[in-house]
Amino acid sequence: MSDDTGEGEPESGADGAPEDADARTAALEAITERVLERISPDDVERATMHAAAEELLARATAAATDRCPDADVVQVGSTARDTWISGDRDIDVFVRFPPSLDRETLETYGLEVGHETLPEGHEEYAEHPYVTGEYDGFDVDVVPCFRLEAATDIRSAVDRTPFHNRYLEARLDGETADDVRLAKQFLKAIGAYGSNLRTEGFSGYLTELLVVEYGGFRPLLEAAADWHPPVELDPEDHGRARETSSSRNGADGDYPFDDPLVVIDPTDPERNVAAVCSAANVARFQHYAREVLESPRIDLFEPDEPEPLGPDELAAHLDRRETTPIAIRFDAPALVDDQLYPQLQKSLDGVVSGLDRREFDVLRAETFADASAVLFVELAVAERPAVERHEGPPVHVRGHAEGFHDAYADDETVYGPFIDGDRYVVERGRDFTDAISFLESDRLLDVGLGAHVETALEDEYEVLVGSDVSALLEEFGAALRAYFEPTP
Template identity: 75%
Template sequence: MSDEHADANGGARRNDFERVLTTVRERVDPDAEERERLREVADRLTERAEAAATDLCPDADVLQVGSTARNTWISGDRDIDVFVRFPPELDRETLEQYGLEVGHATLPDGHEEYAEHPYVKGTVEGFDVDVVPCFRLESATEIRSAVDRTPFHTQYLEQRLDDDLAGDVRLAKQFLKGIGAYGSDLRTQGFSGYLTELLVCEYGGFRDLLEAAADWQPQVELDPEDHGERETASPSRNEEGGVADLPFDDPLVVIDPTDPERNVAAVCSAENVARFQHYAREFLAEPAVEFFEPADPEPLTESELQEHLEHRGTTPVAVRFDAPDLVEDQLYPQLQKSLAGITQGLDDRGFDVFRATTFADDTAVVFAELAVAERPSVERHEGPPVHVPGHAEGFYDAYADDPEAYGPFIADDRYVTEREREFTAAADFLESDRLFDVGLGAHIETVLEDEYEVLVGDEITGLLEEFGRELRTYFEPRP
């Protein structure tokens, strides 16, 4: 390819890139009317909260935080976060009491929710509003709960985000939403709003961020304020259990500018870092609006499911139960722990888990696809080498008089026996009490002890009504 042709192609891609961004900006940038409406509601709520707070505690103050305060909110987002700061001399119990009183005074129709401590949530003129109490501290390193850190984030970014960078943040957020990697909840394990803002600031814009991400080589380390390693930071540990050289061992490390002991990207999974890299490369190569549009797959039909199963030749199994009454950030870690425990239990018994996942709505499902669903009635059990005294003799004596065991006999230099297998079918294991020997989430174990069902093969069509979209995503995966 000639240099002229390469330059022409590069110029065409740049033009396509800008055309796509212009289209997306029209969708994600709030217009003047939307901004004014949000500002009016936010100001009114802030004044109301401040009046109630200073009546209780003259030293209290109120500020708006989050994306709507930093001008990085996407058109159509309806979140207003009002933080009520109390002096650090106040004890935790009083802060919680005052916080709820201010919350109810600000949102008379609101209801109480609980994160690290209670707060009030409600709706005002179509906006979702949180009124959250916290301590007013000198430094984010002095925090007593995670919410105490939020005002420092807002103050830091307000000084660094101009209108152009804020616009690029909106593009980056929408891109991450489009590829399914946005959100720091423990279900998504993706990029938080604050992390996205820091990345755009660090690289100087949306395109610069994409170009950098396309070439990332994990571990990626960013330290916006050049904090460097601090002796007070808690080191990560490597696989051998020793202290690692770095204070964090996550694939993406972005040191919080307001707190050097915290990795802002800690919740971001390796999968989502890789997903961002993949789509950054794809978009830079062929820009298209579709990258900014979240996938909303149609539910998988029964005939499509049957076609997938017939083509793949695997055996699907599912453990289905009533979802525990937990918020998602409590539920999904327990689902992941249960998924890991159940799949390990299946693998340990020779059923060879091919791929597995978990879904949740009104019910919850641990779903596994097995390469092997049935095993022979006997299994091979190797003992120690014959020349190892004590252990070898103990193994031999344990099976020598077992009428149901084949052997012991010698293979190479060690004793071997073939003994009766405990479970010849995966479903038998899943329906047995031995399921409770694997690592399960505490609340999920309690639910399973009450009742659950096991679905095998074609029986998983029973999941389609509730989880048709999730099953399409599973059987028709994309990066």
């Protein structure tokens, strides 16, 4: 038994799992205690955060009320609700202006307040600009919003955040906050935490809602282990989740969500808090929820960053798989992740579709990005014969069938037309007999690329094939290990 298991924990069977349900429960409790000791902020860290937040709130309040006497300032997010994990260094300061203020003035005041609060800060842009920077070791956002009566009156997405904060503060206590910390750490460890469009995982707000809804970390795990997507939760019983059944049975319900996990925002019934959460991350959470319940281990709470794949290891994978890996590499567009990754995914989908239409069978595909960006496809079939089958309509569909027949009747470059079954068929020459020729041609730009990716490819790109993909190892060695040694 390794040191990670800990002294005094229940005996395990030959496979390392506790032998019965009671033992597994005790093992999970012992492990979560140890995890909490590690991830809970200590008194010094809490005092440092509170002092920093107090100073920032005072600065922001003074700057805001100088410009608008009716303005106020609130701290939001996990540090405000005491659901933060030790080492997380985020303080979110929201400056609320009365709704009578016009949006242009709000943006102007918001930036001025932000710069007075964070003199060394810089501006970033979401739905409207805000100031972000560093103070006393904490990453700080100073965000302007409108102070509204209800979240349904929002003018931009950030207006919801104070409502989220108020809702959760009323429902979290010390024990529940610890369960939230455990849930966040677990989701981080399995790679499913974060609502950015690169991760498409569980946001902090969603995680907190789920823990509150199910009554703790372990009940959430037990529920998730048995989820049958689409999973629909409606914490405040707005009725939107109930509409799902009627809508999907053909009734007149007006259900706007088509996601694997639906959690109706308690403060806004028109919003699914889990909309960004991908089907893969819902499934990933289910897989590891089952695993940690069945075989509690502390390593399931510890992120495991893969070591970069080495050249010999890559060569061994390629020899074993006997596929054709192809990488389209180009300079990454200068976009934030939430803009870049949707464009990369759209581009990858287009490339895969273009290859599949030409019968170059794609086994698996992935995107990587750093200074450069890569559309990586692994082909089961990379070459095709010189001719391809092209089916026309059934002969009995007279108008279309005659049109098809006449189009090819005098074409000496095709075989046919002939009849196979009840329809006309020709065998015609392929535009591309190998995938590399297609990917190196201008036809690549016709597959439905993201706008900035298309611009980058028009400028310059290279196609790496087979063992030449080893050129990616220096920049993407860890990503390639994750690709060639996949786990749930």
